[in-house]
Amino acid sequence: MSIEASIEDWELLAQVCQGYRNLSNALMDQIEMHRAQATLLCHLFKQEGMTQSEIADQLSVRGATVTNMLQRMEEAGLVTRRRDVEDHRLVRVYLTDEGKNKERSIVQQFVNVEETIFEGLTQEDRASLRQMLRLMLDNMHKGG
Secondary structure, three states, X not given: OOHHHHHHHHHHHHHHHHHHHHHHHHXXXXXXXXXXXXXXXXXXXXXXXXXXXXXXXXXXXXXXXXXXXXXXXXXXXXXXXXXXXXXXXXXXXXXXXXXXXXXXXXXXXXXXXXXXXXXXXXXXXXXXXXHHHHHHHHHHHHHO
16 A cells, blocks of 8 residues: 555544544534543443443543543533442442433434435445455454
8 A cells, every 4th residue: 555545544544533532522512522431431331230241341541540540420410330249349339310311312413323324325435434444443452
């Protein structure tokens, strides 16, 4: 592959990543939610009671990052942290009623992001894109 093609690939990927962040941040601002917090809540909508380390793994961030996020979200009344009843070393995270009430608006904003970025792509295009993105992630995990 030529250096020009490699540079173009790198630039396009960087632009897509930045564009996704900008678009999703703007849409989450409309519901007064930070994108990372909304993503964390989406994981809890699917599986409430996760530990902080499980959340960190799901979000691919450091544990300290999750601790800071959860502290702000707890102060905002969105989540609560409780010790595991069987293993008191573990702290599990649960949605509050206010956190649960955010689900519809968060999901709608992520649907809006999806509709915008995937406009013009067929289901086959999206399946191919998913396959390529998974391969890229696998390659990054192997290399780093």
